[in-house]
Structure formats: C-alpha cells, structure tokens
Amino acid sequence: MPSATTTKKRKSTGTADERAAKQPRQTLEAFFTPKVVVACAPKDEPEKVTRERVALNAEQNKVLRMVVDEGKNVFFTGSAGTGKSLLLRAIISALRKKHAKKADAVSVTASTGIASLNIGGTTIHAWGAITPGMHDIDKLISYIKTCKPAHKRWKATQVLIIDEVSMVDGQLFDTLAKLAVELRKKTNRPFGGIQLVVTGDFFQLPPVTRGGKEPFFAFQSTAWKQCIEHTVTLTQVFRQKDTTFVDLLNEMRRGEISPEARKTFVGLSRPLPQDDGLQPTELFPLRMEVDRANAARMAALTGPPCTYEARDSGAAPAEKRAKLLDAMVATRVLQLKADAQVMLVKNVDESLVNGSVGRVLGFFATSACVASVAAPVLPEASPTKPGGSKPASSAKPKSQQDVSKAPNGFVRNVQVGPDGRTPVALCPETVKENTTPPPSPSKAKARAKDEELLPLVEFSTPQGKEIVLIARDEFRSEDSEGKLLARRVQIPLVLAWAMSIHKSQGQTIQKVKVDLGRVFEKGQSYVALSRAATMEGLQVLRFDAKKVMAHPKVIEWAKTLEQTSTASA
Numbered sequence: 001m002p003s004a005t006t007t008k009k010r011k012s013t014g015t016a017d018e019r020a021a022k023q024p025r026q027t028l029e030a031f032f033t034p035k036v037v038v039a040c041a042p043k044d045e046p047e048k049v050t051r052e053r054v055a056l057n058a059e060q061n062k063v064l065r066m067v068v069d070e071g072k073n074v075f076f077t078g079s080a081g082t083g084k085s086l087l088l089r090a091i092i093s094a095l096r097k098k099h100a101k102k103a104d105a106v107s108v109t110a111s112t113g114i115a116s117l118n119i120g121g122t123t124i125h126a127w128g129a130i131t132p133g134m135h136d137i138d139k140l141i142s143y144i145k146t147c148k149p150a151h152k153r154w155k156a157t158q159v160l161i162i163d164e165v166s167m168v169d170g171q172l173f174d175t176l177a178k179l180a181v182e183l184r185k186k187t188n189r190p191f192g193g194i195q196l197v198v199t200g201d202f203f204q205l206p207p208v209t210r211g212g213k214e215p216f217f218a219f220q221s222t223a224w225k226q227c228i229e230h231t232v233t234l235t236q237v238f239r240q241k242d243t244t245f246v247d248l249l250n251e252m253r254r255g256e257i258s259p260e261a262r263k264t265f266v267g268l269s270r271p272l273p274q275d276d277g278l279q280p281t282e283l284f285p286l287r288m289e290v291d292r293a294n295a296a297r298m299a300a301l302t303g304p305p306c307t308y309e310a311r312d313s314g315a316a317p318a319e320k321r322a323k324l325l326d327a328m329v330a331t332r333v334l335q336l337k338a339d340a341q342v343m344l345v346k347n348v349d350e351s352l353v354n355g356s357v358g359r360v361l362g363f364f365a366t367s368a369c370v371a372s373v374a375a376p377v378l379p380e381a382s383p384t385k386p387g388g389s390k391p392a393s394s395a396k397p398k399s400q401q402d403v404s405k406a407p408n409g410f411v412r413n414v415q416v417g418p419d420g421r422t423p424v425a426l427c428p429e430t431v432k433e434n435t436t437p438p439p440s441p442s443k444a445k446a447r448a449k450d451e452e453l454l455p456l457v458e459f460s461t462p463q464g465k466e467i468v469l470i471a472r473d474e475f476r477s478e479d480s481e482g483k484l485l486a487r488r489v490q491i492p493l494v495l496a497w498a499m500s501i502h503k504s505q506g507q508t509i510q511k512v513k514v515d516l517g518r519v520f521e522k523g524q525s526y527v528a529l530s531r532a533a534t535m536e537g538l539q540v541l542r543f544d545a546k547k548v549m550a551h552p553k554v555i556e557w558a559k560t561l562e563q564t565s566t567a568s569a
C-alpha cells in the first residue's frame with residue numbers, strides 16, 4: 001500500500017549521524033510531504049491519524065484517491081483557504097511514491113514562478129520548453145526536439161501537475177494538449193495520454209493580458225473540455241475559522257454583495273491593533289507602490305542600515321541573466337534596519353513558511369546565536385543548498401552542534417537577553433540555566449569577528465513567536481535542459497510592511513491591510529482580502545462593491561459547475 005509519509009533512512013557514518021537517523025526526517029520534503037493521513041488506503045480501511053499529522057478531510061481524500069489510485073484526470077478547485085495547496089502537496093508526495101521507479105514520471109508545474117516555488121516545481125513554460133506567446137506547433141516541436149531534457153520530459157511524463165491554473169492562458173492550454181499529442185505519438189488519447197492534475201481557483205487572479213485584452217481562461221479552451229474528466233470543488237474553508245467571515249468572502253467571490261456584507265466590509269476600515277509590535281502587511285496591485293511604501297517605512301527607522309548585496313552568478317548572457325535575476329523574489333540589494341518588518345520568502349517547515357512575517361531584532365554572527373539557542377532541538381531544514389553562512393565550530397555542546405547542522409544555516413529558537421534583542425551569549429549579565437554554559441561573551445565576540453552579521457528576526461507564527469537567525473540562501477533559475485542560467489545567494493527576506501497582491505497569492509497572512517481604491521483587476525480584491533485569517537486581522541479601506549466583482553465569464557462557468565453537481569447529486 002503506497003504511503004504519503006516519508007521516512008527515508010540515512011547512511012550512518014558516526015554517532016551524531018546515528019542520532020540524526022533516529023530523528024524523523026524533517027527536511028522540506030517533510031513540508032512538501034505534509035503530515036497528512038495516507039489517503040491511498042482502501043475506502044473501508046480506517047484512516048490512521050497520528051498526533052502530529054494533519055488529516056485530509058473526506059473531500060480532499062476523495063480527490064487524492066481519484067488521482068493516485070484511479071489515475072483520473074482531475075481539476076480540483078474551491079474558494080481561498082479550502083486546502084488546495086495542502087492537498088496538492090499530499091498528491092505530489094503520493095504520486096512520487098507510486099512512480100518511484102520512473103524518473104520524470106511526475107512533472108510538477110505552475111503558471112507562475114512564485115507558485116511553482118511553493119510546490120518545488122517549475123513553470124509550465126520552462127517544463128515544456130515553450131516560448132511565451134508562441135502557438136505555432138511545428139516551430140515549437142522543432143525547438144523542443146533540440147532541447148533533449150525537455151523532449152525527454154514530454155515523452156516520459158505520466159502525470160502532469162499544473163497549479164494556479166487560473167493564470168494559465170486558455171490558448172496555452174490548447175497548445176500544451178496539441179504538443180503532448182504530437183510529441184508522444186499517442187494521437188488517439190487526449191493530452192497524449194498524460195494524466196492531468198490541475199488545481200486553482202478561477203475567481204482569483206486571471207491570465208495576464210496585454211493592452212486591456214479580455215482574458216481567455218483555461219476552462220474556455222477546447223483541450224479543457226476534452227481532457228478534464230472530473231471537476232471537484234472543495235468546500236471546507238480551513239484558513240478562516242469564523243463562518244461569518246467565510247460567508248462574506250464567498251459573497252465577494254460570487255460578486256453578490258448584500259447590503260449587510262457591504263456594511264461589514266465598510267466597518268473594517270478601522271486601524272488594526274499592534275499588540276504584537278507588527279503592523280498589518282499592506283497589499284498593493286503594483287510593485288512600484290510596494291517599493292514606495294516599504295521605502296517610506298524604512299526611512300522612518302533611526303537605526304543604522306545593514307545592507308546585503310546578492311551574490312549573483314549564472315551562465316545566461318548578461319542581459320538575460322539580469323532579467324532573470326530581476327524576476328527573483330530575493331532582491332539584489334536588501335537593506336534592513338533593526339525593527340524593520342520582514343517576510344520570509346522560503347519554506348522551512350510547517351511553522352516557518354514563505355509568507356511568515358517578523359521583526360528584525362538586530363544583526364548578529366551565527367556563532368553568537370548558536371550559543372544562545374533556547375532548547376536542544378534539531379531544527380528543520382530547507383531543501384536548498386546553504387547560501388554562504390559559515391558553519392559554526394564543532395566543539396560545542398550537543399544542542400549547539402545540532403543547531404549548526406541546519407543545512408540552510410538558519411539558527412532556530414535563539415534566546416535573547418533582557419533587552420529583548422541581543423542573543424544571550426552576548427549578554428554578560430545573563431546566565432543560562434539547564435544547558436552547558438554558552439561560550440563567554442568575549443569568546444563569542446571574537447569568533448563573530450570573521451562572520452557576516454545576519455539578521456535576527458522574531459517571527460509571529462501560528463504556533464507563537466520564534467526568534468531565528470536568517471542565513472543567506474540560494475535562488476536559481478534554470479533553462480528547460482536544467483542548465484543554471486542565473487543564481488542568486490541572498491538573505492531570503494523581503495520588507496513586509498507592503499507586498500504585491502500577486503506575490504501574496506497562496507499565502508495566509510495574520511494581519512492584512514488592503515486599499516480597494518487601488519485595485520484594478522478582477523480577482524485581485526478577492527485574493528487580497530482572503531489572505532487574512534480573521535476579520536480582526538483585516539483592514540479594508542475605500543470598500544467599493546464594484547471593485548470586488550468576479551469576472552462575468554468565471555461567474556457563468558461556475559454556475560454550470562453548480563448545475564452539474566446538483567444534477568449528479
């Protein structure tokens with residue numbers, strides 16, 4: 001029976017490794033393999049739920065079974081927060097186990113770079129070696145045939161996953177289907193016989209169009225009608241617990257705002273409390289507005305700035321490389337100050353995710369933070385390679401050894417002194433209890449001399465506060481043959497007083513502020529407002545019912561779905 005959980009054994013090379021091998025594997029694979037109940041079990045077998053696992057609900061399990069056990073072509077959708085991403089990660093994990101012996105059998109893609117980053121995949125364009133905007137099948141085929149890895153992928157793929165499909169242009173969907181048929185020479189089967197697993201919410205962001213052109217959604221394409229056998233709508237909202245808020249968001253999603261809903265939204269214009277020291281993240285449609293808002297907040301902080309220049313490399317020609325680097329979420333120059341509000345742009349584990357917001361406490365060396373960890377726990381790791389932070393020395397107490405092992409160089413659970421921002425190892429007056437004494441402050445300072453000072457950040461997570469030293473990490477852009485085009489090693493943080501709605505898609509943000517007066521695209525307001533976990537954490541300025549309208553084509557299409565499901569119920 002295939003299992004959705006992973007407990008890969010490691011080669012034991014010594015006592016430390018033996019200890020580590022006994023630990024449950026806590027890499028990002030564990031994050032992509034969320035602690036979900038195995039869903040490939042026969043329907044009548046009771047589900048095993050362990051203490052730390054998130055159990056998929058019945059509708060999520062149904063989709064997982066349709067995809068993994070029955071091999072069906074499925075589009076699963078649902079409003080924001082219904083667990084599409086979590087389910088997708090469980091599906092990816094189960095499919096990889098199912099096809100473990102066949103490399104390239106499971107291809108994981110998304111419409112945008114950011115969405116693909118969230119599921120450890122690649123963009124659909126990069127996967128298929130498709131030039132954006134090009135639909136000449138013959139030209140595309142001859143180009144793909146020159147890219148051996150891409151050609152191999154087209155032929156070897158048995159399951160193609162496409163996330164955030166609302167942003168996939170319908171014409172592209174048709175092109176993909178035609179290419180699959182041609183390249184796989186299985187002309188009698190839709191999509192060349194590739195199993196499709198597609199997800200997203202068409203009420204969220206639409207495909208990008210030029211010059212105000214109407215979007216052509218994937219569901220309007222001919223291939224969609226031929227290839228998507230089953231549409232499943234997830235209905236249980238997990239992100240928001242408050243049913244009143246869920247109902248309000250649903251009214252908005254359908255574009256039917258009642259007078260009561262309007263009144264409630266207008267009432268959300270009040271400022272949010274700042275009891276945890278964090279201000280709401282303001283969501284803007286344009287990157288320019290985001291940069292301006294963040295720069296103004298930074299200028300208001302009086303402390304000295306700490307600047308991180310990215311370490312860039314890559315084989316692409318200069319102009320192309322610059323473009324690729326520019327599109328990366330990590331910036332070329334990151335300027336931070338103590339008290340700056342920041343957002344993590346890498347997934348680490350279930351509590352520290354791409355989207356976690358925190359406040360910079362100061363800038364410290366890894367060694368000082370390793371000496372100040374609060375508890376002897378093994379930190380969970382990121383799948384990316386370490387980005388340049390130096391490992392701390394090996395002659396340390398057990399807890400410190402474990403901490404320095406974090407492959408991403410992060411130091412978790414740092415304990416700070418009475419000022420609330422200095423690691424205890426640097427506070428002479430602080431005596432740590434219950435662990436081996438930390439190195440003396442003078443030693444820690446001496447060791448710190450050669451090390452790059454890194455931002456120490458207090459994150460607000462659903463599990464509570466955690467202080468983490470953030471090391472540099474790697475961001476890569478590869479071509480369809482897997483060749484490294486551009487690489488950036490940078491601190492994986494961005495300023496987070498403000499962020500773009502586009503980048504916020506898929507995230508859960510505890511405190512959100514949205515000025516609807518700025519929103520210009522259908523779907524944007526719904527994405528922005530539905531990032532908030534609670535109404536208490538949402539501030540809405542200039543509410544205008546017209547601005548929250550869904551696209552009429554999507555409303556029409558959704559009605560046909562409802563009719564189908566009512567008829568088949």
Ligand SMILES: Nc1ncnc2c1ncn2[C@@H]1O[C@H](COP(=O)(O)OP(=O)(O)OP(=O)(O)O)[C@@H](O)[C@H]1O
Nearest residue numbers: 054055056057080081082083084085086238239506
């Ligand atoms: N079965 C489940 N049990 C408990 N929590 C869940 C479950 N499924 C999802 N969640 C949680 O609900 C929240 C929203 O889930 P997720 O991000 O997967 O939703 P989504 O449908 O992809 O949202 P969006 O469309 O806004 O990106 C996350 O915090 C996730 O961990």
